[in-house]
Amino acid sequence: MSIEKSPLRRKLDKLFVPLTVGPTLLWIAAIIVYPTAKLLFSSFQFRNPVTNEMEFVGLRNFRRLIFAREGGQAALGVFNPSFVSITTNTAIYVGFSVSISFLLGLGIALLLDKDLKGRGWFRTAVIVPWILPYVMSGLMWRWMFQSDFGAINGALQRLGIISGNIPFLSDGALAMVALIIADVWVFTPFIIIILLAGLQNVPEQLYDAAEVDGASRWSRFWNVTYPFLKPSILVALTIRIIFDIRALDLVWVMTQGGPGKSTEVWASWLYRTAQVFNEPGSGAALGVVLLAVTFAIVASLYKIFGESPYQA
Amino acid sequence: MAHVELTDLVKQFDDVTAVDGISLNIPDESFTVLVGPSGCGKTTTLRLIAGLERATDGEIRIGENVVNDARAYERDIAMVFQNYALYPHKTVRDNMRFGLEQHDTAEDIITERVQETAELLQIEELLDRRPSELSGGQQQRVALGRAIVRDPAVFLMDEPLSNLDAKLRVQMRAELNKLHEELSTTTVYVTHDQVEAMTLADQIAVMDNGQIQQVGEPTHVYSNPRNMFVAGFLGSPSMNFLEGTLEESSAGKFELDLGGATHNVPDEFTDALEPYLGDRVTLGIRPENIALNQDGVPANVHPAAVEVVEPQGEKTVLELELDTGQSIKAAVDPDTTVEMGDAVNLRFDRDSLQYFDPATGESLTYDSKVERQATV
Amino acid sequence: MAHVELTDLVKQFDDVTAVDGISLNIPDESFTVLVGPSGCGKTTTLRLIAGLERATDGEIRIGENVVNDARAYERDIAMVFQNYALYPHKTVRDNMRFGLEQHDTAEDIITERVQETAELLQIEELLDRRPSELSGGQQQRVALGRAIVRDPAVFLMDEPLSNLDAKLRVQMRAELNKLHEELSTTTVYVTHDQVEAMTLADQIAVMDNGQIQQVGEPTHVYSNPRNMFVAGFLGSPSMNFLEGTLEESSAGKFELDLGGATHNVPDEFTDALEPYLGDRVTLGIRPENIALNQDGVPANVHPAAVEVVEPQGEKTVLELELDTGQSIKAAVDPDTTVEMGDAVNLRFDRDSLQYFDPATGESLTYDSKVERQATV
Amino acid sequence: SGGSDSSTEDGSGGESSDGATTGTGSETMADEIVFYNAGSLEFDPGTEANIERFEEETGISVEVNEVPWSNLKTSLTTIWRNQDSTVDAFNGPTWWLADFVSSDWLEPLGLGSDHMGKFPSSLTDLVQFDGQTYMAPEFGKWGSYLYDQQYLNEQGFDAPPDTWDEVLSQGEQLSQGDKSGFAFTWSGKSVFSFKQFLYQAGGQLFNDSYEPVFVEEGTEVLEFFNGLRERGIIPDGMSSLGEGGIGDNFIAGQYATVESWTPLGSRAIDEWEEGRIGSAKPPKGPESRATFQDTNGISVSAFSERKDAAKEFARFMTTRASSKNNMLVEGNPAVVPEVYEDDEVQSEYPSWLLEDMRFNLENAQSETYMAQPQVDDYLNEQLTPALLGNKDPEAALNDAYSNIERLYQDIGLL
Amino acid sequence: MSTKKSPLNRLRRSLGLETQNEWPSVARERLLAYGLLAVYVLVIWFPIYYIFITSLKPSSEVLSLPITFLPQDPTAQNYVDIFTNRPFDNYTINSMIVATTTTLICITLGTVTGYSFSRFDFMGNKSLLLSIVGARMIPPIALIVPFFQIMSNPPLVGGFTGSLYDTRLALILTYTFFNLPFAVWIMKNYFDGIPESLDEQARIDGCSRWEAFVKIILPMAKPGIAATAILAFIFSWNEFVFALVLTSSEQAQTLPIAVSLFVADDFVDWAHLAAGGMIAALPGILFGLFFQQYIVSGLTQGAVKE
């Protein structure tokens, strides 16, 4: 037998992990850790539009963001009305679109989980809205909701349901409804895919076992399907909520937060503050708040749905 | 408790006929075992009885009722699945309670029954664990417990021991045996393990290709296979088949010309084999019914060369080549001292000989043998 | 080809010592089988030899070289993995070629060797298929072929048959046997199937807890276990152990007081057992060495009650309860007619008796038995 | 680049020259400039036509870069903070000037009074800082007051209301059935509407020392709106109607009178029968008849390396001829009063409309102030609930006031 | 057993609607499921249909009443216009370059790193992996401020002083931030599904680690790589917010920005917007139709496996 002597080959072999993991870690550190640090740093700064200098202002950005502005002083304990209303908008937007698309997605996923011929086709048909550019989807819905020439008013009129046009995007409440509809349209496919994958993880035999045990359909759902679906629900909700909290695309192209501030959400507020007002400090502060809120939501979702059926 | 009767049962999946018209009577309190090679329709038959599949044709009767259209949860059966199918997120106790709860059993009765069953199976200390915290054998017992606790009309068990290692398997087999003695619930049991089949069954049904090949008491079927399939399927190493032409010797005796060697047919088969004189006939002989006979009586002794010696502890299996070139296996005493290349003479135990029609595989001597046994 | 020598080999994973100082000499051209319960370190040992793990301590020598520091690709070995590990995206031919290509073998030699090997294994017609298009047994042969074609110094095989069904297993076992006769490549083979171990091995090494318990010829180890672990591990149903106190009878004979019954120790063991007089001693007897003796010679006959009868076709296993309350198994002829509840007398074959120290598990009679056999 | 500093100095001294010889080493004019336009040029056919003329006449090619409106100011800020020379000229509203000029990012255009003199002084005030012109006014957009002559006649009025009081009193009579007496553009533009009415009320947002001063007159404006809403004079869905919606509804005959942007007049002329559309001066508020103007102009980057060509571009695009061309091609009202006397223009538009447009131009008011988008946002935030009657006008404006004041304190202006 | 051969029966059979072999309730539910799914699909595809036909209408028809649900006078003029009057060729090229480069970086790094995470037990690998996964939880918008700052004023690396603002490079760098952690995670899960004994077999066959990875494992990971690549491509192609923030001219703007440019202050050019939107949506629709299973498997590998 021959023992080959090839020092380079051996050396490269020994360096396998550093060579394959190192670049990615450096890269990720550069594009995530560094910006995050910079975000924190910026949140303590204020850009003076006159001098164009960044000034250190401590926690002022946070105080002003969250607490009331009256009297030129941050009055602790009284919340900034904009913060309150935009937070409310965000909660309404995220709450409704996530829960509607979750229920809808669960329903469709349960239908698709049936042993249907052509299931692949349905899945293809169902998935497409999610992979279109959000901008295009947002504008498409803006076009659908357009008050004079939009398809929705057109169709409703043709069906004789309404006589005059409904100004969907220029009425505060209706604009929020329109936004939620668009959002549900875009993101339901994601829920469907994730839940469908979860449903396929349910061991078929457990349904049989439950049926033999005499369980009704409802009881089978709660005792067999749901425990196995929980991890998927967790993932679907987490990613979905994070997506919605940060989703600017739809809001920005459909309503720009308007009319008035009726559809302004955290994401659009952040963008407006940081980019349109060119006030990066306040934008960064809002970004920090957003990060914190996101992590809090993720943590609580894990609390609720975290337990997998195989865990002790 | 109830008897189960299947009549001309058919189950068709798209292009596969999984169950192809089987009729089987499963008496009340009996322990019936279905055996057969993989894919022969055992599981499907069980699922039809359970109501997890709907029959394409035929009739299923449990007790007095035709249950073809009843769903699983409407039939009073309990099933043990091959992989247990325990609910992984429920404790052992809740796994066992579930079926009772679904049947609206009163709380105190549930508690009592679960407790009793757990004691019977010696899993009381496991009641608060989850399935993932149990060993395979313990899971197995829980799966059994979940079925037993229900006290159903019929037990269905689908290869319930197939996942266990050899040692545990032997243990569990014994426990199942005891259990049936105690409860006497009608049981249909699927396995592809012959030892299991032989040891557990009151009645064994050998299936192939969606059809039942033979039904009967295990030892009866083992020694009197109706056809080559059954003969070859039961027993390990499996039965040797030697094909030859049936001729009448000058002495008026029948003999099988194996192409280079001659096998003398014992007289008692002459009547049964008479119609096949001149035809091709297959002789069947189990390895354990072959003895080495180094000095040898001339009649029915076949010279052979030892090719492989496989000592297996409690027996030694020999692979031999007959002079005719045919391969044959023999199971002999472990202290037999033979070596590769040895020339030996084989003696076939005449009581254990079987004759088949090589074209159809049907036994030519089944009826005469059974008759003879009955008269003995 | 080469011999392999392991010296004080240790492999430590975090907090588990998977291999705990084993020394094993694997002679050139031998077929060495490692057996042992799950988790005892068989796979780890193999992987150490292969160079897939690095030894924590000790020495591995292949042929003349210490290879501790050589990487897998530098050792001239071929390995057959439990799950075959065929490259699913390559054809059978390319699977077999790959190893040779990696070793810069000339194209015409590769072609020739692949062809030869394929013929040897009768897989020529499969050469252009992908693994997914093969049956389990065919995949098995390809996995073997891939190893054989390399003509390495050592073959390592990790439970290569464990995924096959019983029938195929028997076939493959025979093929492996023939193959080794032909090629004589040094082979280390891991299995937890005893029949495999017994039939294939020139030399068997029984492992437990990362240590080698006994090495030797299979039949030797089977009949002369060094300790209770080896005794209990080999054989199915496994050896019966009966514990008692060793006493000297009035007749000067040794006997084991089993607490209600007495077992007479054959004279040949007297010397060996002398030092343990008055101590607890465990008697070991294999089920197949127990005979039913309904009329019975009084000496060494134990009355027992039949509890379970398990006809297994070629033998029948009885579970019996001795008068002392101890459980014991016996394997008897299938035509033995006993029934549950029968009272029988058991006779232990005196040549097969074993005596152990119940505290350490060590055999007390190993040396004397081995000696005696040597003189016979 | 060092060149930019010196040219800034140069420019500040050359106010009266026409800018042909600014800077060092630039005797020959560059043959290409980069021009940033807000949004797609497709919506500015007037500008497009003028650019073509410019390229033909000067041989300088213009590379137009379209930036989304909402992003243009930020883009420019970024580019200039890096002292980047990619932009030579851009087109944008006057409101940005304060921020840009105070950061020294814009190049004085060096346009003499021969060029600037043709614009009304209300306009030149907006684009000049310390006597330097930083933006050449290109076209304007301001409020105009239109009415449905036919409907007014039916209701027995021969003239539209002339003052806020008349708007309130006549309005009630004009609002019948699904017809509203008065409407104005609101959605998304509440600050602009507010400013227009604020100037009509004689107020302004800031005084010369950067102090917000809008509360008093602003309260009057909001109370006027309250009056309109309470008497049912403005349409119900008012808060939701944007420029397009107002126009559509007016054309559909739903409003008796409307204050909207100038192009609606042209549209009514096209779509209504002869003589139905009427135009008037904006209703007079407590102090004035002013209107708000939204003027776009062209500025040149202080970091440009092709300043001469860029300045020439800014000049060319804002000549009388270009202004006229823009009005003819796109219908953008010219910011040069003389254009309204031009024959071609006269033949295109009715004289009474031109007269009102010119009046509006000359009486338009605007302001440039620092941190415009934030200031507008603070106002917007308070105006919306106040306009809907959900918040007391004075309280709303006081909140806006204190927010803006604090912003200016942060910046260091106060 | 009689099986009727009429086409209707065959359809019923192939859709699983016959009851002979199955419980009637199951067949009934299946029929209901087909119905509900069909309605759902029609409803969600209607907007896509409407914007598609809008893109085929001349502007005059788009803004005329009553609106039409079939183009009266279909024309490709809008598509011609956006490529002749507007620099859609530039936007498309930008989108291609940005999406392709991002995808290449992500699959290259994601593959090798995912492999190491799957196969090696190196120091801190669990927590490193956890932090990579955690990075997916960071809402990108929270970071627009620092990204904008960094790109317009990048830290000095190797003497580089220029600004990355308004360059495709800025977008590429940014998009790896969304996609690389995801790619590592998908690939790690994918490699977990390839038995390690194959690597070992390759090493026994004489391969070094690198050779085993390149010659044996990589070819087997093609479906996983395809799934990762498709998702990374789609995410980069569709991204809007960072493109809006980090670019300002056609030298770097991508299609989503181009489409949004049709929205002017007070007027939207719907006909051309629809055409541009269809161009921007094209890869998504094509990928959805032809590679649906990769998208699904990528998402499930990337999301559900924990």
Ligand SMILES: Nc1ncnc2c1ncn2[C@@H]1O[C@H](COP(=O)(O)OP(=O)(O)OP(=O)(O)O)[C@@H](O)[C@H]1O
């Ligand atoms: N749901 C199904 N759809 C289509 N074919 C099926 C279905 N279930 C079983 N079959 C087919 O029916 C035949 C019988 O299957 P069955 O599961 O009853 O076999 P089995 O005897 O239990 O085999 P094994 O011992 O392998 O479990 C097989 O050919 C199988 O492929």
Ligand SMILES: Nc1ncnc2c1ncn2[C@@H]1O[C@H](COP(=O)(O)OP(=O)(O)OP(=O)(O)O)[C@@H](O)[C@H]1O
């Ligand atoms: N990579 C590893 N890291 C930590 N512990 C390990 C590792 N590989 C093996 N072990 C441990 O080492 C011991 C021996 O493992 P090994 O795989 O050699 O057992 P085995 O004898 O092959 O068992 P089996 O019959 O179940 O395959 C076990 O306790 C196992 O858990």
Ligand SMILES: [Mg+2]
């Ligand atoms: Mg089965």
Ligand SMILES: [Mg+2]
């Ligand atoms: Mg192992």
